[in-house]
Amino acid sequence: MASVSLQGISKVYPGDVYAVRDLDLEIRNGEFLVLVGPSGCGKSTTLRMVAGLENISSGTLKIGDRVVNDVHPRDRDIAMVFQNYALYPHMTVYDNMAFALKMRKVPKAKIAERVKWAAGMLGLESLLGRKPKALSGGQRQRVALGRAIVRQPAVFLFDEPLSNLDAKLRVETRAEIKRLHRELGTTTIYVTHDQEEAMTLGDRVVVMCDGWVRQADSPLNTYQHPADRFVAGFLGMPPMNFMDGQLEHDEGRLWFHGRDARLRLDGAPPEWLQGESQRQAVAGIRPESFELLDAGQNGDGRAIEATVQVVEPLGSTMDVYLQTTSGSRLVCRVPAAPLEEGKAVAARVLPEHIHIFEPNEQGDPKSPTYYGRNLSALQTASV
Template sequence: MVKTYEGDVTAVRGISLHINDGEFLVLVGPSGCGKSTTLRMVAGLEDITGGTISIGGRVVNHVAPKDRDIAMVFQNYALYPHMTVYKNMAFGLKLRKFPKVEIDKRVRDAAKILGITELLERRPKALSGGQRQRVALGRAIVRDPSVFLFDEPLSNLDAKLRVETRAELKRLHKRLSTTTIYVTHDQEEAMTLGDRVVVMSGGHIQQCDTPLGVYRQPVNRFVAAFLGTPPMNFIDGRIVAEDGRAVFQSDAGRVVLDGHHGEVAQQHVGQEVVLGIRPEGLELHPTAEANREDMAIDGELDVVEPLGNMMDMFVSVAGGGRLVARVKAEVIEEGTAVKLFLDPDKLHLFETGEYGKNLTLRDAV
């Protein structure tokens, strides 16, 4: 599927994706990556420049949005202010000339599912943001569509309400089992909601996998950097050979690579690479997994951010770099010299560049 605008501006660059029946698929990526354009093409709100869109085995390239058997929930809710909640939810069914008895049943069933039965006679201006969002969801549910499309539906809610509404969406999907495509720039939403997550950048799909798959086995440096809070640590360096062993050498220090990582590194001796490790892969004290002096980096603790029983440590290392470690909370003074032990199972080696390939994946070629 391709989308090119006037002036030879390509927003979506030939993506190919199969979504399983009943799946909750999340498109995530930075602004301008093409995720909303992709959703709008599925909805029929944007013409496609090339490719085919098929819903339930039916090609819908030239089918009007109202005839695609989809229901879309937008960021701004798009409720009619002069109508009650009941009439907002019933309006689409009324236009399609559903019998009044069927409309009433569908509206009241959806209201019960969403817990908004007592709001049916109110108008949108009398509702909170979260209530308006549930009305917008209800308007989609009554359609009983083949596909739900969500375009940043929670971005106007405050943090607490976003968490609550995410949980409602999970329960709703489990109950209805309707195929869902959900667009967001929020990685937390993507990781908590999706059966699979599609990470997009520059109009391309960078990776499509389960939430754990994209987090633990990012295919390239972009995916590794985009997913995770705090983001993955990266250290620029090169692979050198010492006494038959592969060593990652950098301004921050040297790390001896063994096992699978060592085998991969042996193939790249003399080359510049990027070592990546997530904050939870660094330990302040030796553990069963991270305990070797030749897999440790010295630094100075700059800042501590307490997180209850955990804390984030921002550590300056030689060469002007900084690492972030998420460790068990303890009392430690800023300015203290520390040693960070690396968990070898959580290391990645990437090619250089923003989209550098993850060399340590088992199927990397």
């Protein structure tokens, strides 16, 4: 087992394509770290540099205490699992799992012992004699996991290992990976663009955008305290609602004044109640922070008048897409109930977190202000 340290790591492909920019990350021994972000943000490139499949343009990469920038992938003591399993089609499950050990000249009896152990961990004992084409997608991915764990490497690297599986199998295999990590305690770096995977698996989640890290934090903190509007909008489905407006203070009270609502806010830092009485801001409200009332109710001054455009039932909850009187869009996730499209409603903001962001995207992309920093999470108050 080992820690992994990325210090000022960058990757520039020919043609000045900056895939990863000045990345600093310290991954603890035994940590499960998830890299998440939209397509093209540099996740795979980061992982491939750790694996040694891609040259590092600048920076220092350490596995344990050893600088490995120029160490061959074979000698880095890592095992990687890919999206497409990459099993050898002509070999049995047993031989697929044994292959890397054979190449390393591990004695036969030891190989048999390790393959048996890995097969036991993954429930593959009855499949050891089969070829990959006689396995389901989920079974193939378990074999790929088995092939990684037999080697007992210092670090596991996963690149979207579940994306070829159907939804149910994805959730099952995800739980399997989590259990394996708990039992083996191996340092893991896991790449996904699926935020649910990121949140459920990671001890820590690193949100990337355009080659930059926007936030590296616990899953709960990235969700409850997103560092900027990019992270706030990326994590959470449906995404957070953003409203442009002004913060105003008046007689010791703070208000957010948007086109559709004037919301009283509690919990502001004292300095927000001094100095200039107005400033531009963006309010962010999660879809689950609303409840729907009948039209005309003012909900203690916390309601936004709107019309139902689309209702998406999800079983116990439903997503309701609204258009406000000013023409803005709003999405709410509420308990499932009959609701007609075209109906007028009042969307009441629950007294939960409402995030206040800087209004502009500005400055150096490396700086936290680039996507509008999250200034504070406040509560809406009744008036």
